[in-house]
Amino acid sequence: MAETTAPATDRAGETAAAMTDGAPAPATSRARRGKPRGILVPLWLGYVFLYLPILVVVVMSFNESRNLFVWTGFSLRWYPELFADEAMMQGLVNTLIVATGATLIATVLGTLLAYGIHHYTRGGLIRAFAIAPAILPDLLLGIGLLTFFSLLSFTLGLHSVILAHGVFATAFVTAIVLARMANLDPSLEEASRDLGMGPAKTFLRITLPQLAPGIVAGALLAFTLSLDEFVIAFFTTAPTQPTLPIVIYSMVRFGVTPEVNALATLLLLVSIVAVISAQRLTRLTGTSR
Amino acid sequence: MTTTTPQATPAVRAQRARRGLAAAPFLAPGVFFLIVFMAIPVGLLAFYTFFKRGRFGGLVFEFTLDNWAKLAEPLYVGVILQSVGLAFIVTVLALLLGYPMAYAIAGLSPKWRTVALIAVVLPFWTNFLIRTYAWILLLNNAGFVNQWLQAIGITDEPISMLYTPQAIVVGLLYMYLPLMVLPLYASLQQLDPSLREAATNLGASPWRAFRTVTLPLSLPGALTGCIFVFVPAMSNFVIPELIGGGKTVMVGNLVRDQFYEARDWPFGATLALVLTMLLVVVIVIQAAVSRRITEGPRRG
Numbered sequence: 001m002a003e004t005t006a007p008a009t010d011r012a013g014e015t016a017a018a019m020t021d022g023a024p025a026p027a028t029s030r031a032r033r034g035k036p037r038g039i040l041v042p043l044w045l046g047y048v049f050l051y052l053p054i055l056v057v058v059v060m061s062f063n064e065s066r067n068l069f070v071w072t073g074f075s076l077r078w079y080p081e082l083f084a085d086e087a088m089m090q091g092l093v094n095t096l097i098v099a100t101g102a103t104l105i106a107t108v109l110g111t112l113l114a115y116g117i118h119h120y121t122r123g124g125l126i127r128a129f130a131i132a133p134a135i136l137p138d139l140l141l142g143i144g145l146l147t148f149f150s151l152l153s154f155t156l157g158l159h160s161v162i163l164a165h166g167v168f169a170t171a172f173v174t175a176i177v178l179a180r181m182a183n184l185d186p187s188l189e190e191a192s193r194d195l196g197m198g199p200a201k202t203f204l205r206i207t208l209p210q211l212a213p214g215i216v217a218g219a220l221l222a223f224t225l226s227l228d229e230f231v232i233a234f235f236t237t238a239p240t241q242p243t244l245p246i247v248i249y250s251m252v253r254f255g256v257t258p259e260v261n262a263l264a265t266l267l268l269l270v271s272i273v274a275v276i277s278a279q280r281l282t283r284l285t286g287t288s289r
Numbered sequence: 290m291t292t293t294t295p296q297a298t299p300a301v302r303a304q305r306a307r308r309g310l311a312a313a314p315f316l317a318p319g320v321f322f323l324i325v326f327m328a329i330p331v332g333l334l335a336f337y338t339f340f341k342r343g344r345f346g347g348l349v350f351e352f353t354l355d356n357w358a359k360l361a362e363p364l365y366v367g368v369i370l371q372s373v374g375l376a377f378i379v380t381v382l383a384l385l386l387g388y389p390m391a392y393a394i395a396g397l398s399p400k401w402r403t404v405a406l407i408a409v410v411l412p413f414w415t416n417f418l419i420r421t422y423a424w425i426l427l428l429n430n431a432g433f434v435n436q437w438l439q440a441i442g443i444t445d446e447p448i449s450m451l452y453t454p455q456a457i458v459v460g461l462l463y464m465y466l467p468l469m470v471l472p473l474y475a476s477l478q479q480l481d482p483s484l485r486e487a488a489t490n491l492g493a494s495p496w497r498a499f500r501t502v503t504l505p506l507s508l509p510g511a512l513t514g515c516i517f518v519f520v521p522a523m524s525n526f527v528i529p530e531l532i533g534g535g536k537t538v539m540v541g542n543l544v545r546d547q548f549y550e551a552r553d554w555p556f557g558a559t560l561a562l563v564l565t566m567l568l569v570v571v572i573v574i575q576a577a578v579s580r581r582i583t584e585g586p587r588r589g
Binding site for chain 2: 043146
């Protein structure tokens with residue numbers, strides 16, 4: 001930079017420096033083009049760490065042998081064996097029942113809560129209360145509900161898991177719908193109320209359709225989280241009605257067959273499809289806003 | 290909820306009552322549900338900590354402070370410290386590994402950013418138990434890491450890796466790394482690139498520009514990531530059991546055992562509450578630190 005003493009020339013010097021040294025556009029594009037490739041090395045290493053275990057499981061699901069650690073040849077035998085495994089299939093059915101029930105509870109309660117919180121509360125107390133289950137350690141909620149149900153002599157089963165999963169799922173739906181709510185144009189609701197519609201009618205006719213993408217996203221998240229949830233289900237279900245994660249848990253504890261590899265591969269496929277379609281969905285709703 | 294107005298005139302009170310009545314159909318079902326199935330169960334646990342255990346689980350209604358006193362026993366103090374230590378190591382490793390990843394992703398073109406982020410999140414949506422099991426396949430004595438090490442000739446004998454504390458650290462790190470990368474990415478991506486450019490234009494070396502501009506501004510994201518990793522790592526009991534072989538006991542394992550093996554529910558409840566309080570303390574500290582970071586420069 002040009003060092004000058006007189007203030008007047010100083011300013012002139014600055015502009016001159018900006019002119020000569022300037023041309024900011026080529027400078028930045030040069031910086032971008034010349035970005036060291038080395039920066040991507042840790043990213044690739046991170047991906048190796050994240051995907052290597054999954055890759056091993058997927059490859060071994062096509063292994064012929066019953067031995068988990070030795071590759072003997074290609075075979076698809078574990079896939080039909082998986083579907084013939086009654087414990088696994090029962091676990092899958094149980095999990096789907098639980099996830100559906102919990103999602104229904106959470107979608108209804110979470111949407112209502114989000115609407116109520118957005119319109120009728122000022123302090124953050126009810127908001128914090130509604131979102132608390134998402135932050136509460138699953139262990140605490142699990143044993144709390146176990147204690148509560150056993151005190152009431154409430155028989156454990158899928159219905160108790162549905163209620164338990166409904167708790168944390170409600171928190172996630174509330175959070176997502178609230179976020180969507182904050183982006184809505186309030187003038188539509190005001191117009192509806194000015195024209196004499198009651199709060200219930202305004203909610204059903206005006207707010208709900210606008211919230212739909214947020215509600216769907218919340219419901220999807222609730223469903224996925226419930227499918228995968230282990231700790232709370234572990235404490236709140238009956239031993240005779242395990243969900244799929246509990247079936248996998250006891251298999252890993254007491255002896256694994258390569259069926260688990262096949263199951264893992266299929267579940268991975270499902271989550272790839274789910275994540276990518278959720279991405280599409282949010283992008284669509286993002287642009288429609 | 291908020292009674293900030295000094296004098297509520299009857300008119301104001303009536304208006305408030307009407308508002309409350311209108312809010313009820315929206316708020317009441319959810320609040321009622323969460324009171325019954327969250328607040329009461331957690332409150333019940335707190336209540337249980339002051340009573341004696343029943344012989345077959347449950348409790349006897351006889352007041353005692355034994356459950357809290359028991360925490361001071363060296364065995365339990367050791368388990369709690371060990372859990373804090375392991376979760377801390379996992380958090381630091383996640384930060385060291387996650388920061389360069391998030392930094393690299395934030396520097397990608399928008400299209401590749403999305404792809405790179407999905408690739409980080411995807412393993413997280415794969416079943417938690419299956420990801421745990423994958424590490425058993427890798428770390429077992431007959432497992433793939435040992436097979437590879439022997440193939441390259443690094444070792445002749447299999448190295449025992451499974452059922453060690455280190456294996457627990459690797460398992461927890463694997464499980465929660467995406468939770469570190471996401472908030473870090475969010476804060477790095479919001480950074481105005483012109484700030485760093487200004488620093489380099491003014492003659493700062495790239496390292497200095499990073500250290501004085503990028504790093505401080507990404508600290509809130511780093512802190513959030515640390516909480517996201519530390520909190521679940523601390524209460525996890527599946528990984529210590531399945532990958533650690535139950536040899537390294539963490540607080541979560543202890544809680545589980547109190548409910549399923551020792552049948553000492555009051556003590557299990559005490560441990561779970563202590564765990565939660567510890568986590569609350571950590572979160573409060575994090576919130577205070579990150580408020581200080583974001584408000585600091587403005588105050589001057």
